[in-house]
Amino acid sequence: MIPYGKQDINQEDIDAVVQVLRSDFLTQGPVVPRFEEAVAERVGAKHAIAVNSATSALHIACAALDLGPGDWLWTSPITFVASANCGRYCGAKVDFVDIDPDTFNMCPDALEHKLAEAEKAGRLPKILVPVHMCGQSPDMARIAELTHRYDIRVIEDASHSIGAEYQNRPVGDCSYSDVTVFSFHPVKIITTGEGGLALTNDEVVATRMAELRTHGITRNPARMSREPDGPWYYEQRELGWNYRMTEIQAALGLSQFERLEDFVARRRELAGHYDDALTDLPLRIPGRLEGARSSWHL
Ligand SMILES: *Cc1c(COP(=O)(O)O)cnc(C)c1O
Numbered sequence: 537m538i539p540y541g542k543q544d545i546n547q548e549d550i551d552a553v554v555q556v557l558r559s560d561f562l563t564q565g566p567v568v569p570r571f572e573e574a575v576a577e578r579v580g581a582k583h584a585i586a587v588n589s590a591t592s593a594l595h596i597a598c599a600a601l602d603l604g605p606g607d608w609l610w611t612s613p614i615t616f617v618a619s620a621n622c623g624r625y626c627g628a629k630v631d632f633v634d635i636d637p638d639t640f641n642m643c644p645d646a647l648e649h650k651l652a653e654a655e656k657a658g659r660l661p662k663i664l665v666p667v668h669m670c671g672q673s674p675d676m677a678r679i680a681e682l683t684h685r686y687d688i689r690v691i692e693d694a695s696h697s698i699g700a701e702y703q704n705r706p707v708g709d710c711s712y713s714d715v716t717v718f719s720f721h722p723v724k725i726i727t728t729g730e731g732g733l734a735l736t737n738d739e740v741v742a743t744r745m746a747e748l749r750t751h752g753i754t755r756n757p758a759r760m761s762r763e764p765d766g767p768w769y770y771e772q773r774e775l776g777w778n779y780r781m782t783e784i785q786a787a788l789g790l791s792q793f794e795r796l797e798d799f800v801a802r803r804r805e806l807a808g809h810y811d812d813a814l815t816d817l818p819l820r821i822p823g824r825l826e827g828a829r830s831s832w833h834l
Pocket of ligand 1: 693
């Protein structure tokens, strides 16, 4: 049987994990921040928040953007359940914008039409979650033009597309969104076992997501209600969750991330073989968006 997906673990990955197991910290140590910095730097985003899954990353992104009861979140109808569930966790209602049948991604024309209708009905969404289906970016420039017009916040569900490019820039730089999310589940491009990451260029959103992943707690005196009276003092500012990524996961992630280009190059090579082999058959090959380079998840 052809497997749906399989991770590629080499000796360096194993050594990196073993090194953490022998170290002082299994969680809340130095490797998670190193992983975050490496990804943020490579994709060109200011801040990265690593968590225990992309689902958690979507949840803290929605919460940090103030999604709540009475609000609407819109996403793509062809995606994994998590793209919609993050809205439900916050008590928001969920609706779907149809896709472009060529690329499988959210259709900007359908979005434009639906927004005009929603404006008339007085129920515009607070958050839009375009999905990078199969590793290719949606038409983010056109989507952002529309969301700016209506003052809607955007979370890119790029769970499939670390290593992809849009307009000659890496997916994840948040040029057209408030937050971009990657997944590191073993079927995705690189893995941490379970894991995810939220990227943003907005410092306020980054700080809030970092607190929400660890119970809503801060150790930063500037964010406390009173002078801390000792180094042990911390405050819980709001209700958060324990969504932390472990050091073990981050070590695997860093090691895998070093091979990202090789993984994506191999996927592109295989996609090229399919293009050649299928070209003379009466099939409709998935469409390529001008200026986008897929990382070919799926
Ligand atoms: C895999 C996936 C998720 C969830 O990722 P996890 O890391 O498993 O929580 C979310 N959205 C999409 C589109 C996915 O494919």
